[in-house]
Amino acid sequence: MQASAEFESEVLEIIKSRRSRRAFISKLIEPEKIKSLFEAARWAPSSVNEQPWVYVYATADQEELWHKIFDSLNDNNKTWAKEAPLLVVSLSRKRFLKNDQLNGSAKYDVGAANAFLTLQATQFGLNVHQMGGFDHNRLRQNLNVPETFDLGVVMAIGYPGDPQQLPLPLQERELSPRMRYLQSEFVMNQSF
Ligand SMILES: Cc1cc2nc3c(=O)[nH]c(=O)nc-3n(C[C@H](O)[C@H](O)[C@H](O)COP(=O)(O)O)c2cc1C
DSSP states (O other), X not given: OOEESSOXXXXXXXXXXXXXXXOBOOOOOOHHHHHHHHHHHHTSOOGGGOOOEEEEEEETTSHHHHHHHHTTBOHHHHHHHTTOSEEEEEXXXXXXXXXXXXXXXXXXXXXXXXXXXXXXXXXXTOEEEEEOOBOHHHHHHHTTOOTTEXXXXXXXXEOBOOGGGSOHHHHHHHHXXXXXXXGXXXXXXXXO
């Protein structure tokens, strides 16, 4: 599979500038901006407009709740996410509200909502770093998450900091070019 660090076609500036950084400054995010992040998620499309997303967030000054989320992260993620001024857990409601049938699109829809949230954050100059590396059972216990919800990702969010504050191996990853497969590897104008 061929990959490149170059953009092949014109895209929005916030798509170009978004990146999952690991270094944050400690500055808390303004409450109205946090609200805007969830407003962006709110307006994402979803199957039959079910809006199966739920978010639990904690700012670093809400120490108890923040630590309930942080505690679930794997050790690699803990090394850098410890500086994140905002942690957000995304969850999906497994069943449709109107008929209690299983919603096969719920996780897909929450991913879309997370993408909207991420682009809004980028517009504010904030960095969002999604993490699948966390202990689901521990987070479920820590937050008393009912079985009717699936856990999605944990997002570390904050204003970008100096990569030099990170341990060396992470500095390299932070500064290395981002690679993407070429469109010719995943876009088809014909059947398989
Ligand atoms: C579902 C999901 C899970 C991820 N889990 C982790 C993680 O546990 N730790 C981590 O450092 N990055 C994680 N990432 C970030 C990806 O590694 C990152 O998006 C990818 O390398 C592309 O880099 P970019 O976002 O800067 O373009 C995750 C991203 C997604 C979408």
